[in-house]
Amino acid sequence: MALISDFDVIDVRFPTSRLLDGSDAMNPDPDYSAAYLRIGLDDGGSGHGFVFTIGRGNDVVAGAIEALRERYLGRDAEPLLADLGAAWAELVHDSQLRWLGPEKGVMHMAIGAVVNALWDLRAKREGLPLWQLLARMSPEELVGLVDFRYLTDALTPEEALQLLRDAEPGRREREAELLRAGYPGYTTTPGWLGYTDDKMQRLCREAVEAGFDLIKLKVGADLDDDIRRLALAREAVGPGIGIAVDANQRWGVDEAIDWIRALAEVGPLAWIEEPTSPDDVLGHATIARAVAPTPVATGEMCQSRIMFKQYLQAGGLQVLQLDAARVAGVNENLAILLLAAKFGVPVCPHAGGVGLCEAVQHFSMFDHVALSGSQQGRRIEFVDHLHEHFVTPVVIRDGRYLAPTDPGTGAEMHESSLRNFAYPDGPQWRAEDSRVRAG
Amino acid sequence: MALISDFDVIDVRFPTSRLLDGSDAMNPDPDYSAAYLRIGLDDGGSGHGFVFTIGRGNDVVAGAIEALRERYLGRDAEPLLADLGAAWAELVHDSQLRWLGPEKGVMHMAIGAVVNALWDLRAKREGLPLWQLLARMSPEELVGLVDFRYLTDALTPEEALQLLRDAEPGRREREAELLRAGYPGYTTTPGWLGYTDDKMQRLCREAVEAGFDLIKLKVGADLDDDIRRLALAREAVGPGIGIAVDANQRWGVDEAIDWIRALAEVGPLAWIEEPTSPDDVLGHATIARAVAPTPVATGEMCQSRIMFKQYLQAGGLQVLQLDAARVAGVNENLAILLLAAKFGVPVCPHAGGVGLCEAVQHFSMFDHVALSGSQQGRRIEFVDHLHEHFVTPVVIRDGRYLAPTDPGTGAEMHESSLRNFAYPDGPQWRAEDSRVRAG
Numbered sequence: 001m002a003l004i005s006d007f008d009v010i011d012v013r014f015p016t017s018r019l020l021d022g023s024d025a026m027n028p029d030p031d032y033s034a035a036y037l038r039i040g041l042d043d044g045g046s047g048h049g050f051v052f053t054i055g056r057g058n059d060v061v062a063g064a065i066e067a068l069r070e071r072y073l074g075r076d077a078e079p080l081l082a083d084l085g086a087a088w089a090e091l092v093h094d095s096q097l098r099w100l101g102p103e104k105g106v107m108h109m110a111i112g113a114v115v116n117a118l119w120d121l122r123a124k125r126e127g128l129p130l131w132q133l134l135a136r137m138s139p140e141e142l143v144g145l146v147d148f149r150y151l152t153d154a155l156t157p158e159e160a161l162q163l164l165r166d167a168e169p170g171r172r173e174r175e176a177e178l179l180r181a182g183y184p185g186y187t188t189t190p191g192w193l194g195y196t197d198d199k200m201q202r203l204c205r206e207a208v209e210a211g212f213d214l215i216k217l218k219v220g221a222d223l224d225d226d227i228r229r230l231a232l233a234r235e236a237v238g239p240g241i242g243i244a245v246d247a248n249q250r251w252g253v254d255e256a257i258d259w260i261r262a263l264a265e266v267g268p269l270a271w272i273e274e275p276t277s278p279d280d281v282l283g284h285a286t287i288a289r290a291v292a293p294t295p296v297a298t299g300e301m302c303q304s305r306i307m308f309k310q311y312l313q314a315g316g317l318q319v320l321q322l323d324a325a326r327v328a329g330v331n332e333n334l335a336i337l338l339l340a341a342k343f344g345v346p347v348c349p350h351a352g353g354v355g356l357c358e359a360v361q362h363f364s365m366f367d368h369v370a371l372s373g374s375q376q377g378r379r380i381e382f383v384d385h386l387h388e389h390f391v392t393p394v395v396i397r398d399g400r401y402l403a404p405t406d407p408g409t410g411a412e413m414h415e416s417s418l419r420n421f422a423y424p425d426g427p428q429w430r431a432e433d434s435r436v437r438a439g
Numbered sequence: 440m441a442l443i444s445d446f447d448v449i450d451v452r453f454p455t456s457r458l459l460d461g462s463d464a465m466n467p468d469p470d471y472s473a474a475y476l477r478i479g480l481d482d483g484g485s486g487h488g489f490v491f492t493i494g495r496g497n498d499v500v501a502g503a504i505e506a507l508r509e510r511y512l513g514r515d516a517e518p519l520l521a522d523l524g525a526a527w528a529e530l531v532h533d534s535q536l537r538w539l540g541p542e543k544g545v546m547h548m549a550i551g552a553v554v555n556a557l558w559d560l561r562a563k564r565e566g567l568p569l570w571q572l573l574a575r576m577s578p579e580e581l582v583g584l585v586d587f588r589y590l591t592d593a594l595t596p597e598e599a600l601q602l603l604r605d606a607e608p609g610r611r612e613r614e615a616e617l618l619r620a621g622y623p624g625y626t627t628t629p630g631w632l633g634y635t636d637d638k639m640q641r642l643c644r645e646a647v648e649a650g651f652d653l654i655k656l657k658v659g660a661d662l663d664d665d666i667r668r669l670a671l672a673r674e675a676v677g678p679g680i681g682i683a684v685d686a687n688q689r690w691g692v693d694e695a696i697d698w699i700r701a702l703a704e705v706g707p708l709a710w711i712e713e714p715t716s717p718d719d720v721l722g723h724a725t726i727a728r729a730v731a732p733t734p735v736a737t738g739e740m741c742q743s744r745i746m747f748k749q750y751l752q753a754g755g756l757q758v759l760q761l762d763a764a765r766v767a768g769v770n771e772n773l774a775i776l777l778l779a780a781k782f783g784v785p786v787c788p789h790a791g792g793v794g795l796c797e798a799v800q801h802f803s804m805f806d807h808v809a810l811s812g813s814q815q816g817r818r819i820e821f822v823d824h825l826h827e828h829f830v831t832p833v834v835i836r837d838g839r840y841l842a843p844t845d846p847g848t849g850a851e852m853h854e855s856s857l858r859n860f861a862y863p864d865g866p867q868w869r870a871e872d873s874r875v876r877a878g
Contacts, residue, residue: 026534026537027534027535027537027538028534029534029535030534030535030538031535053535053538053539054534054535054538055535055538056506056533056535056536057503057506057535057536057538057539057546059502059506060499060502060503060506060539060545060546060549061539063498063499063502063503064496064499064502064545067495067496067498067499094495095465095466095467095468095469095493096466096468096469096470096492096493096494096495096496097495097496098465098466099466099469099492099493099494099496099740100492100496100499100500100544100545100548101543101544102688102716102717102718102740103716103718104540104543104544104718104742105539105540105543105544105545105546105547105742106499106503106539106544106545106546107496107499107544107545108544109539110499148691149691149716150691150692150715150716150718150719150722151691152691152692152693152694153691153692153693153722153725249541252587252588252589252590252591252592253589253591253592254591254592255591276589277541277542277588277589277745278541279541279542279543279589279742279743279745279746280589280745280748280749281720281721281749282720282749282752282753283589283592283749286592301538301541303543303544303718304718306716306718306719307718309719310719310720310721310722313721314721
């Protein structure tokens with residue numbers, strides 16, 4: 001028995017727009033934010049989850065999480081944590097809430113935050129980081145966490161079970177290897193559109209010196225400018241370093257094809273990311289066929305396992321970029337990893353933002369130990385922003401994520417950060433207001 | 440100059456779950472609800488819009504609409520109303536809000552309510568019902584209301600313009616014909632799963648007597664039960680009346696195919712509606728190929744023009760069921776009608792719920808006058824629920840929607856209804872609480 005005594009939701013925002021960190025062709029002035037949830041138990045335990053947003057509307061997501069408070073306050077957490085498949089289904093299949101999506105947008109992300117907070121609780125109670133908790137579960141237990149209703153034309157429970165069983169030999173060795181050597185990352189730190197050429201080139205060189213072998217540049221605002229920046233980046237990193245580009249959904253299908261072909265003439269691209277709307281599976285498939293061999297990557301705004309299923313069926317992506325805070329939490333990301341494994345497509349999770357690096361590393365590491373068994377063509381995105389606000393921030397060494405060993409999902413933020421950056425009344429935002437008024 | 444002086448959001452809910460009106464295979468106990476918006480001007484004018492939901496979460500949508508209040512209060516409505524294409528883009532392309540979808544779920548529907556309230560204002564100021572306002576606009580003006588960014592691989596602005604120009608001859612005659620004879624409807628009133636066989640058969644006979652030539656039954660909970668009810672419905676309506684069936688997303692792809700083939704053996708189906716997830720374009724296409732010639736219908740939970748584009752490209756639907764309160768308002772529905780016209784697919788809007796009949800009739804009537812020019816294979820759904828709460832309720836005669844002549848979009852509710860059914864503090868809900876407590 002462990003009663004849920006607190007269900008606290010905090011709107012926390014960081015004034016990143018001031019520095020143009022995070023600027024791209026579609027998002028000129030983001031204020032990286034989180035609708036943050038802390039579930040507290042009467043035994044003193046706590047679980048943390050969040051939805052990442054880029055500013056306005058963070059209050060709407062916070063409101064959606066708050067709308068779930070009544071369901072949990074005073075409830076015994078133990079049966080929830082003992083069957084997280086059922087806990088997931090209770091939320092996602094709530095017939096009235098389902099109408100608000102279904103399984104997409106604000107309500108779906110809010111549900112994801114709750115699911116992830118429950119996983120954080122469970123991992124802490126078991127004393128394991130999430131990746132290790134998952135990687136030590138039996139194939140049967142893992143399959144029981146996934147809802148196959150709309151997936152069976154691509155992946156049946158039996159096939160999922162087989163994939164996990166096939167990866168059982170070597171689990172222990174791969175876990176040891178991860179703890180020793182970590183998992184490769186790549187960095188987007190140099191590539192934001194708002195940076196000057198000098199700053200971009202300096203950051204490119206620093207990325208290579210820091211051990212990364214793949215960097216990513218934002219593109220899509222102006223073709224000539226993109227070509228120039230791509231050439232400058234190549235000059236800065238030298239040969240042998242991969243360069244991916246990211247259009248953040250800027251183009252229509254035909255425009256994307258023309259633009260990507262022009263960019264690919266500067267030199268091979270590691271991938272082209274989000275060439276068009278994340279809802280346009282068929283558009284991505286058309287683009288992928290037209291720009292091959294340049295791989296197409298997408299996923300950070302892909303709403304659900306059902307969309308990823310179609311992306312894989314249609315050949316709309318060759319690099320799958322799941323996100324920790326877009327879909328309905330750990331269970332849905334497990335489904336997405338299983339789909340990727342079935343189709344043999346590498347997963348390179350989306351990160352950056354607030355806490356996404358801390359969160360997504362667990363999925364790649366679980367996948368390595370217990371599912372794909374491979375790091376080939378796989379990288380975890382890294383952006384060097386806002387890690388200081390997390391209790392167990394990621395550790396990067398020689399361009400690799402070190403395997404986290406602290407219990408939990410990595411989502412927990414410092415109380416002081418939550419207090420200082422609470423929106424709109426935290427001291428940092430009051431200071432920001434004074435700064436703006438002072439001109 | 441007409442300043443926006445009010446931006447009032449009301450959470451209004453009707454205790455429909457008590458009567459099992461609206462019960463289907465996925466929604467056993469809906470309380471039909473609306474997150475309702477009233478925009479008031481300082482000249483006394485008002486515009487109304489809403490999002491339809493089925494209960495829990497209606498507060499979350501209301502919160503999302505409220506989050507837009509600050510943007511509008513005190514602003515001059517006239518430039519907004521003069522360029523509703525720009526007013527739409529300002530909301531839908533807001534880079535920070537966009538992160539919450541993009542273009543899907545709670546925030547997208549909230550934006551739709553605001554867009555529709557602005558259209559209601561405009562139509563009232565011009566003294567025209569929405570369908571007539573749209574049907575009298577020039578093709579250029581109509582095309583200017585639509586965002587083509589993610590559509591051009593299926594429909595270019597030039598093609599849209601040509602479709603509208605081709606339909607210009609005869610606009611006046613078709614408008615007069617609509618005013619004389621109305622537009623055909625079909626009814627779902629008999630078909631809810633919660634009804635007894637006797638009630639269902641009685642309502643079937645009443646539907647035929649009321650002049651409808653097409654009815655719809657809910658299916659998907661139990662195959663034997665569905666087959667029995669389908670036979671009973673056929674017995675009640677006699678030959679020559681169409682029967683459509685609606686699974687409300689109950690099935691996976693393979694299950695859908697088996698189930699539909701079994702149902703079709705009872706007799707030809709007018710269509711099978713929502714066989715699987717509304718996000719599964721490719722799944723619908725697979726089903727449509729397998730169950731032909733039974734047409735597949737979907738759309739009431741289709742999130743955007745981008746999804747409809749793919750449904751049409753892939754052959755995932757043969758009957759397009761747009762909804763008035765799911766996408767970003769009138770402008771997006773105009774895009775969807777243009778796509779349907781380009782692909783030659785009939786539109787049979789989703790209605791029922793709260794106010795959806797009042798709202799969607801305008802799209803079918805506009806389409807008839809100024810776009811497809813046809814009523815062939817087209818019907819507007821009708822459910823006889825909750826119309827009494829609207830200031831200008833739909834009028835049905837001999838199974839046909841009479842063309843509304845009151846200015847506006849039809850969204851305005853009676854003040855007394857908004858007051859009585861306000862949730863959770865309106866008198867009806869206080870009475871409902873007493874009823875529940877009394878057991």
